[in-house]
Structure formats: C-alpha cells, structure tokens
Amino acid sequence: MTLDISKIDFAKGDGLIPAVVQDADTLQVLTLAYMDEAALRETLDSGQATFFSRSRGGRWRKGETSGDFLNVVSVTPDCDGDAVVVKARPVGNACHLNRISCFGEEDAPGLGRIGRLERTIHVRAQADPNDSWTARLIAQGPKRAAQKVGEEGVETALAGAAGDEAELASESADLIYHLLVLLHARNMVFQDVLDVLARRAQPAKDDS
Secondary structure, eight states, X not given: OOOXXXXXXXXXXXTOEEXXXXXXXXXXXXXXXXXXXXXXXXXXXXXXXEEEETTTTEEEXXXXXXXXXXXXXXXXXXXXXXXXXXXXXXXXXXXXXXOSOSXXXXXXXXXXXXXXXXXXXXXXXXXXXXXXXXXXXXXXXXXXXXXXXXXXXXXXXXXXXHXXXXXXXXXXXXXXXXXXXXXXXXXXXXXXXXXXXHHHHHHHHHHO
C-alpha cells in the first residue's frame, strides 16, 4: 500500500488528521478516528488500521485488545490533504459498543446490502455442501448457478407482469442472490458489473 505522506498536512490539525473508515465492500461508514504521522505510517506498513487516541494520548491499533481488527484495503487523502478515507474489511465490529458501525445500529444500508451479501456468499462457499444451499450450488459449478439465474429471471418477469409488489420484490431478491452466486462461481464480483455500467454512462456524460 503506497501513499505520499509528505503531501499530508498534519500541521493544520496540530499533528492530527481525521480518518473516516469505510467498509471496503459495503461502503458503510464504520467509524471516525484520528491519525498522526506515526499512526498513518504504521497503518500503511502493517495493513491494519492504527490511530492516535486523543483520550489516551498515544497510538493504538484497532483490535489490539478486542480482536476486532480493521484490515486496510486503501487509504485515500482528500483534496486538501488534511483528512483521509480508510477502506477496510473489518474482523468483528468497528464500534466499542459491539455494533458494526459507530454511526447507528443499521447494517449496510441501501446498496451496501449487495456487498454484505457477497461477503456472506464467500463465507458460505467454504461450508459443507450438505449444510449450505450456497455451498451446494457453487460446488455444482457455474452452469448450475447459471441455470438458477435463468429460472429466477423467468419467475421475476412473471411476477412483474402479473404479480403484486411483494411477489415482485421477493422474486427480484431471489434473482439477485443467484446472480451473485453465479458471479462468485466465475471468480467475479458485482463491482465488475458496476464497472461496465460506469463505462456505459461515460459517453452520455460527455454528450451533456
């Protein structure tokens, strides 16, 4: 993990910068902490989020006592270089109150639910196929997962044409779940789909 620390303005905050921590998969904001230069360097070197505690007056690595670590994926400074966004994959909870996030009790709101479901699929793929439908489906290979996507697609279309809103929502949920399983079976993630959508949107943006 690389970052030009010389471009970070620690002086503006008397030696500290705020660090907004996001779940790398769901983009849910997990916590807000502070870093001095030493904590930022340790974060980059170790790959685990390390902060400066204003109450303790020193550095602390998240998870040292609780075991709830934050495995860092990226660190991105803001435009002024006086704050950073840390994207991480949490091990356990980010909040000391045993909640996923320090900002309320909601888990992965909105489209973050896709990321949470992908993480669940990844975990269950390692389970015994006799105990998990997800593991059994993945063990049968991409063709079986693709077949399920086709079946669920038809059921979603029928619900859209003649079902009520609850049925359409339920069938759509089944379709999305099986699509994510298929992507996993093909060593892909939903971000690959979003990347295509982003590329398709670019010409329209240029034309505006």
